[in-house]
Amino acid sequence: MSANAVRSRSGIHGHETASGWLFTGPVLFLLGLFLVIPVLMALWVSFSDWGGRGSPFSAGVHFIGFDNYSKLLAGGGLAEQDFGTSLRNNAWYVVLVVPLQTALSLFLAVLVNRAVLRGRGFFRTAFYFPSVTSSVAITVLWLFLFSSTGSVNKLLSYIGITGPNWFNEPSGILHDLLGVFGVQNGPAFLTGGTFLGISWWDWLAGPSVAMSAYIIMGIFTTSGTFMLLFIAALQNLDRDVTEAAMVDGANGWQRFWQVTLPQLRPTLFTVLTLGLIGCWQVFDQIYTGTQGAPDKTTLTPAYLSYQAAFQDQGWGQGAAIAFILFVIIVFFTLFQRWVLRERKVSRRKMRPYLSVGTGSSGVPAGAAAAGPPPTPDGERR
């Protein structure tokens, strides 16, 4: 730092400005051309009636205001219904994948992080490998595993279960579950009202069996990546806090929930946010696999946007879907930031556990240990 300061005072400043822009120039140019300008162009297209021929800026293309958006959100037609269905499908995907993959990856990290564990490297590799392979390859594998004569149904048959034809089964799993208890049709107040073109009863159908296979795949492929993040966080934990809790007689379970987990909050936030962002963008798997089938129950907004634009030439529509999706992702990210924000209470609760050194990683262990002896016992209850 001090060396930097000396140097900038010694008058190479102007020279460095030139090199600075020259060095960052290529990155700025490429990101501007292929990220910033495209987004602005697509924003224009989402407000226009451009049909895919010629330039979107040519004279024949008109500004049509929110037409594309209103068709999706209140059009009453097929566009609205498809969009509602895709949101429904993806919402269930998010609701199931995000918590499960977070819990599983944390569980894996805690298991694998034990110092005494033999074969740690092997286990980490096994759990992480699905994350490096391409989603296309995994989807192809999944289509086989979950086919009607595939491995999963074969394994299920060993315990007497006749598995479904996974990727061709459009029924929602919650509806199926209710069906077991004889409930075939929903109550009037659910079937009567609709939202985005589909009834509340259908919103609550749960993911279709086909979508469930994707959900399992999502958890399988991402848990390894997030496991690594949790391992990194676990290794940076303040050991003294754990020790203090142990001195106070907290058992392993209590230590995990009341000492370890609060300290993992930043990583938890990262994992949940990345998971959420990723889960709202499901595209590769759908494109490779079912392409929305069966009965549109694996349609996702990302795939619908692609389909609307590239296959049906409804460019304005497709761009509008993409921007609504963008808004959804931003909204949930902010929402999550708000939910997981540092609260006054939990701070106060945690203070006795945190010794002086936490926060700045560079503090030597000795300095941290020299802090006031923690007396967390009374506070914890």
Place this chain on the structure above:
Amino acid sequence: MSITRSTDTAGTKQHPVRRRDRNGTVAATSVLYAVLIALAVIYIFPFLVQVATSFKSETEAAQSPVSLVPQVWTTAAYRGLFAHSDFPVWFKNSAIVTVCVTLGRVFFDSLAGYALARLHFRGRGAIYAGLIAVMSVPGVVLLIPKFLVLNQVGIYDSYTGMIVPLLTDAAGVFIMKNFFESVPISVEEQARIDGAGTFRVFWSIVLPMSRPALMTIIILSFQGSWNELSHFIVSTQSPALTTLTKGVASLASGQLGGPTQYPLKLAAAALMTIPVAVMFFIFQRRIMNATEGAVKG
């Protein structure tokens, strides 16, 4: 090497813990290993089935989808792939794109990372903020926009259109920036006193020292561009420019009407996994570390 060290410190960290709760450890340890092994089987089994099935005949694949040893070994799937599909073309395209993208990212990301870490210039804060903002744009929003720009610029359906948009990534810039900030500045001071220019200092002094960070970028961009699908969907249409991801996806979805051809599809998926898998096993330790580093930054 740094990884070995970090594992060791983790080991010593945990030692007191181990000493204290010794009671009942044998039972607990067996349960731990049982759980871990069960999980490992679940994670590995699909890939073993994949490889086994690619050597089975179509009927055997349907009849015994769980067995890991084909009753009759056949390479029909692989022969079919090379004789009756464009698999070699796809492989070539993926290789070309991956090599170009990786080289480009190593150069451009480190160049920009160096400027952000070391050079003091007007506008640096703005560039930094801009990169952060750009990083948060969800990729799926870009499908249509990318196509629009590629079309307007006139590089749709060309290698240029496939490669150039992927040549830089904001995340890589940050990884390099973080690394350069950790390099002691005194190294560069000496070269500057000897009269080396900024680029010279970057190219011949700092870059050769940056092997760990460069390896991270190489691994991440190799993996990223090899596995990339959506960009190629929107930037190309001609069969001659089809990459592995696009080709294998068309195999998977396009021919569902006909025979299932699972051995063929799984062989294709297995072959496309090999380069990434090789990369993974060679640089395993670094990959494990890289992802951690990438997120810290």
